[in-house]
Each structure stands twice: as C-alpha cells, then as structure tokens.
Amino acid sequence: xxxxxxxxNPEHDFLRITPEWSVKNTLFNxxxxxxxxxxxxxxxxxNLVVSGNDxxxxxxxxxxxxxxxxxxxxxxxFKGLLENLDEVFFFSxxxxxxxxxxxxxxxxxxxxxxxxxxxxxxxxxxxxxxxxxxxxxxEDLKQVYIGMNDHRxxxxxxxxxxxxxxxxxxxxxxxxxxxxxxREDERISDVETARKFLQQEDDLWNGVKHxxxxxxxxxxxxxxxxxxxxxxxxxxxxxxxxxxxxxxxLFPIDVLGSLExxxxxxxxxxxxxxxxxxxGVVSLPERAQTG
Numbered sequence: 001x002x003x004x005x006x007x008x009n010p011e012h013d014f015l016r017i018t019p020e021w022s023v024k025n026t027l028f029n030x031x032x033x034x035x036x037x038x039x040x041x042x043x044x045x046x047n048l049v050v051s052g053n054d055x056x057x058x059x060x061x062x063x064x065x066x067x068x069x070x071x072x073x074x075x076x077x078f079k080g081l082l083e084n085l086d087e088v089f090f091f092s093x094x095x096x097x098x099x100x101x102x103x104x105x106x107x108x109x110x111x112x113x114x115x116x117x118x119x120x121x122x123x124x125x126x127x128x129x130x131x132x133x134x135x136x137x138x139e140d141l142k143q144v145y146i147g148m149n150d151h152r153x154x155x156x157x158x159x160x161x162x163x164x165x166x167x168x169x170x171x172x173x174x175x176x177x178x179x180x181x182x183r184e185d186e187r188i189s190d191v192e193t194a195r196k197f198l199q200q201e202d203d204l205w206n207g208v209k210h211x212x213x214x215x216x217x218x219x220x221x222x223x224x225x226x227x228x229x230x231x232x233x234x235x236x237x238x239x240x241x242x243x244x245x246x247x248x249x250l251f252p253i254d255v256l257g258s259l260e261x262x263x264x265x266x267x268x269x270x271x272x273x274x275x276x277x278x279x280g281v282v283s284l285p286e287r288a289q290t291g
Contacts (some may be wrong), residue, residue, distance in 0.1 A: 016049035028074035035077040045081040051091040054152040093181035097145035116242040123180040134280040141273040179248035188289040249277035
C-alpha cells in the first residue's frame with residue numbers, strides 16, 4: 001500500500017480495514033492513533049465495512065484481552081471506537097449471478113436467468129446512497145444468486161469478536177452489502193471499462209465468441225447455451241429491460257435468515273422480493289485517474 005493522506009469524515013465515510021498480522025501492531029495501533037492523534041473533534045469511528053476475510057485473515061482471534069503485553073491504551077481505543085459505531089456493512093460479493101446459464105457457469109440450477117438488476121461492483125471509493133433501488137427490480141429480486149456459502153458466518157464472527165472483548169453495542173445498525181464482482185481482468189473503474197464489460201456481457205448472452213471470453217467459451221466444441229435464445233428471453237423487450245447499476249445493494253441482515261440457524265442455503269436462487277434494498281450507486285468518471 002502506498003503511503004499518503006487519508007481524507008476521512010467519520011460522520012459520512014465508511015472505512016474498510018483489513019488488518020495484517022499482528023493486530024496489536026497494525027489494527028490496534030492504527031485505531032489508537034485515529035482516536036488520540038488524528039481525530040481533533042473526537043468523533044471516532046462511526047461507520048465500518050467488514051468482510052469475513054477482514055475478521056479471519058489475521059491473529060485477532062488469538063488475542064487475549066487480559067494479556068499484559070497488550071497495551072491498555074490501544075485496547076481501550078479499540079473497544080471504545082467499536083462501541084461508538086453507528087452503522088456496519090457486512091461486505092460480500094459474488095462472481096456469478098447476473099447471467100446464469102444453468103450449470104454451465106457453475107451455478108447448481110437448470111434455470112437460465114439474466115438478473116440485469118444485480119449491481120456491479122466498481123473499484124471506486126465514493127458512492128451515493130439511495131434509500132430504495134428506484135429501478136423496476138421486483139421480478140429480478142425473486143431469483144438472486146449470492147453463492148452457496150452462508151453469508152451469516154461473517155455476522156456471527158463479528159459478534160464473537162465483540163463478545164471476545166466484552167463490547168456491548170446494541171445501537172449499531174447493520175446492513176448486508178452484496179454486489180456482482182467482475183473478474184480481475186474485467187474490473188470497472190470508469191465509463192470506458194464499464195462499456196467494455198457490458199459489451200462483453202451482451203456478447204456472451206447472445207452467443208458471440210471473441211478472445212476476451214474465458215477459454216472454455218472459445219472452444220469450438222463446447223456447447224455453451226445462448227441465453228438470448230432461451231424460451232424465457234427470446235422475446236424480451238430490451239427497451240424496457242432494467243438498466244444496469246454500478247454499485248451495490250444494502251439489505252437488512254435478516255433476509256439471510258436467523259443467526260441461530262446453521263448450514264448452507266437450500267436453494268441457489270434466493271427470493272428477496274419482500275425486501276427492496278437500498279442502492280449504493282457510483283458515478284463513473286470518463287477515465288480512471290492515474291498516478
């Protein structure tokens with residue numbers, strides 16, 4: 001990571017922190033400096049984005065709060081900042097879900113679905129937050145693929161970390177963040193890369209092969225389904241089809257089911273139609289900034 005200046009407004013910005021080993025010298029020290037040195041108004045950390053990897057890929061679980069080698073100042077800053085949180089997004093993305101061509105693209109279903117509503121993840125840090133996705137997404141919400149893992153695991157792990165340090169924070173508001181994440185070579189950062197992605201997506205849906213498709217699509221003997229020719233979509237009116245959004249959905253966490261339940265989902269396609277999500281939408285620049 002390049003050193004630089006973090007312009008941060010704790011009342012409006014959401015931080016995502018991915019601590020490295022060891023958290024005593026990374027996460028704890030960073031939060032202690034944030035609270036004691038770089039926060040002259042003493043507002044603290046108010047909004048946080050958390051993924052399962054942020055909570056697992058370090059030694060946070062191994063920290064014993066009563067360890068005498070754990071400096072009291074950083075530990076108390078850590079606890080105080082988390083207790084003061086206003087809102088937490090549980091972050092997750094999926095690499096499939098906009099175009100589902102049955103088992104041909106790894107989704108365990110015979111369904112052919114083009115979920116045009118599914119927001120597309122963008123490599124930009126700023127967004128506008130709409131209290132409700134304004135597009136006509138009701139039908140798409142009936143069949144949403146979010147992967148076959150249990151997204152509640154991150155939520156449970158978060159609460160275990162709070163319990164580990166004796167943190168009580170009943171006032172935190174929680175949301176589940178979900179978006180479709182393009183492949184590494186398709187990442188979107190501006191209008192140009194967005195157009196390129198949508199063109200490739202359209203080509204795949206219409207059965208057009210070219211060099212930027214995965215190798216298995218290019219194989220001449222591979223019978224890849226043409227979604228646009230399927231019974232469900234062959235007469236689709238593209239003029240009225242849902243337009244793409246670049247950003248993410250925010251759902252209440254209870255759409256994933258009770259945290260007391262365990263086990264993966266019973267179906268690959270979830271029905272979220274009773275819970276219209278918020279929409280985090282990113283305004284794309286014409287060209288990505290460099291430097």
